[in-house]
Amino acid sequence: MKAAAYCRFSSDNQREESIDAQLRAIKEYAEKNNIEIVKVYADEAKSATTDDRPQFLQMVKDSEIGIFEAVIVHKLDRFARNRYDSAFYKRQLKKNGVIIISVLEQLDDSPESIILESVLEGMAEYYSKNLAREVMKGLKENAFNAKFNGGIPPLGYNIVEGEYHINNEEAEAIKLIFDLYAKGYGYRHIIDELNLKGYKTKNGNSFSKNSLYGILRNEKYTGKYIFNKGTKTNHRITKDDVIIIENAIPAIIDKDLFEKVQKKINERKIERGANTAKRTYLLSGLVYCGICGSKMVGCLSRGKYVTYRCNKKDRTKQCTNKDINKDSLEVFIVEELNKKIFDPEVAPILAKLLNEENQKLNKEKFEKIAALKKNYNKIESQIKNIVDAIAEGMYQPIMKEKMRELEDKKNEILYSLSEIEKKKETSFITPEIIMEIFNEDREIINSLNNPQKIKEVLKKYIKKIIVYPTEIKCEFYFWIGDDFRSLEVAASGVEPPTLRV
Ligand SMILES: [Zn+2]
Structure with a gap:
């Protein structure tokens, strides 16, 4: 075995063995036990209380490169100044595969030292520089124990001391949703049933199509615990970071029913796709009815007019708003965008607003x-x-x-x-930067040859289009790089005469 010798001497303590004496004892011990001393480290401190141990720290550092498997000291108190120190460095050395041998004592295995060492083990991250990874490890450990990792718990569950427990009343709503969907009912019908029975989402809101979809797709309800799924935007998370544990939490829905519902969702998707793929509604999802507030959706009106139509009009016959011609609305909005956002005179104003907001x-x-x-x-x-x-x-x-x-x-x-x-700091924004971004997007929007791409770009700038019986109001958004800002820079436009059908 190869070992290093470590000696320390404090000149203010007359009873201590000199460094020479310590080294002699160490060498004797090594010879007797067939150990080869490959390096000697010695610190001579003026006072026992000062932390002046360059050789000691060098020894700890050298332990990383594997030139010795043990450190021999004359007495354990040479090794470190106190128990805390001792446990800390012992752990460091242990990590590098190096043990400590004392010539005069058995290894320090007193109960206090063992407790202290285990505390230090548990505090690994305390000294780790890779903090984010350590935090992730903690979250993963939670996942392995099927513990809740924060956020809003899914409807149907309460979190008690970090664990999933079924909330019976909410679980009834979940069962109802799955049952009705499996029986072939649409979202509208299911929402009506839920409202009738007074069920609410976890946030206390009424159910929407989106919230139902999220529930119907959530595998947790079968007892499967999934961690790190659905964070697709974080590219640093690899497949290894996804943890799936079957039967880890109490199930509300059995697996057969869940599978049946998944199949049905996919079937409906394909049906719907076949009907709407023919035409791209550039503003879909962005247009709202000025009378009732519902979304206005793409529609083939009276068999020939292509329009955006109030979603509530057909479903409940409660809204009197008229349809709006698809092409006219789209052209009008693109023109507004050109006028109100892409105008070179707008860029300096936007730059000023953004910089002020940044500072804040x-x-x-x-x-x-x-x-x-x-x-x-x-x-x-x-x-x-x-x-x-x-x-x-x-x-x-x-x-x-x-x-x-x-x-x-x-x-x-x-x-x-x-x-x-x-959240990186945003640097100072100049009107030129803004114009550069605009030019790229403006070209895409005005090129008219890739509807999907145009749709994407429009979404970056448009928050909401509200169609009133006599006017159209548009709220624009504004993005720079990955940073999202909402600035309502333009509000209303006068209704063009050709817009109505
Ligand atoms: Zn309406």
């Missing part, structure tokens, strides 16, 4: 980070107090629980910090 956001971000860091330091010092108390031999079982709690809090803060820091 940066300031808020800075303040938030400062507050989180302050809190973080507070928790760290609380942790240190506990570690110190343990080191002094004042271990209480409750400390472990407290430590866990503090660690959780700390992870939460680190997570919040990493989330905030992800």
